[in-house]
Amino acid sequence: MAAIDTDPTRLSTQIVDKTIIMGDRGVLLAVLDGMGGAASGDVASALGREVLLRGVHEATIDSLQDLAEALGAATVQAHSAIRDRAAVDSSCSGMGTTLTAAGVLGDQAVIVQIGDSRAYVLRGGELVQVTEDQSLASELLASGRLSPEEAANYEHSNVILQALGVNDRVYPSITKLALCQGDVLLLCTDGLTDMVRGDTLSQTVRDGADDLRLLAQTLTTKAKLAGGFDNISVVLARCEGSELPDARAEPPSVEPMKVASTPTAPPPVRRRLEIALLLAALFLMLAMAGVIILLG
Structure with a gap:
């Protein structure tokens, strides 16, 4: 069983999040959170979704490694497609999107992460986050420069280190989950x-x-009541089937996968922080431009 709910922010009627549930040859779940000036965030997330779906649909997938290769290649293709669109359409300049996807095959899932959307697993009554935010706050927390409390309330918590379509190259985090x-x-x-x-x-x-x-619906409603200043997208799926083992006592955990279709090493931490600061400056400029247009 699976469910989707997407709700726009209370401050805007534009939805730049995109969601996927596809279940003909296994299951593909994904959320994409677009960003950029005017309506270009919606263009980025829609284009990323289209390329991801096409890449997985056209691939030959007979094993978990095949699935990982297909998802990795489709992610890189989506990144290129968004950059190419922005290069020929000035209204799309600076657009990008996060991507969190889970491809399920048998009793395993492949998880792809770009940005700060998230994947969780509920097992035995415990909810466990199985992706790491690729964000400035997360990087500073990992390096000990912020405490967990400071990271939760960090003023630049919306600054991410990677997004499809923004950086020269993209380095997907690809892991597997039993x-x-x-x-x-x-x-x-x-x-x-x-x-x-x-x-x-x-x-x-x-x-x-x-x-x-x-x-x-409950989750999106709670987010709206708590402030709801951003678009809210939720994808839920229950894992059921004779091939699945009974729930284990240990919590879910992910293992990294080597995928030939994607770059093998992320940029150094210092370079990633520089990218984050550049992204912060870019998004601030786009926000100011939007204010000028509204006031003009």
Whole structure:
């Protein structure tokens, strides 16, 4: 069973998040959170979704490694497609999108991460985040420059280190996850996790896991009531099937995968921080331009 809910911010009727559930040859779940001036964030997320779907659909997938290669190649292709569109259309300059995708094949999932949308797994009543935010706040937290409390309230928490279409190259994080009977996968954009955090998010997912459609609506409603200043997208799926083992006592954890279709090493931390600061400056300029247009 799977469910999707997407809701625009209370401050805007434009939706730049895109979601995917595809289940003909296995399952592909994804969320994409577009960014950029005017309507270009919507263009970026829609284009990323289109290329990702096409890449996976056209690939020959007979194994988990095949799935990882297909997702990795499609991610790089999506990155190039967004950059190419921006190069020929000035209204799309600076656009980009996050991507968090989970391809499920048998009792395993391949997870692809670009940016700060997230994937979680609910197992045995515990909600565990299985992606790492590729954000400035997360990088500073990992390096010890911010405490967990400071990172949660960091003023530049929206600055990400990677986005499809923004950097010269993109370095997808690709991992695999062993699934169990009854696992619930949650993929979401930061419109949810910025508003519904920690124990509140865990309790809500745990209490609502019996009805995923209602749970998706409940999560977006809670995010809106908490402020809802960003678009909110939620994808939920329950893992069921005879090939899945019974739930294990240990929490879910991911393992990195080597994928030939993608660059093998991320940029150094210092370079990533420089990119983050450049992105912050770019998005500030775009926001100021939007204000000038509205006031003009």
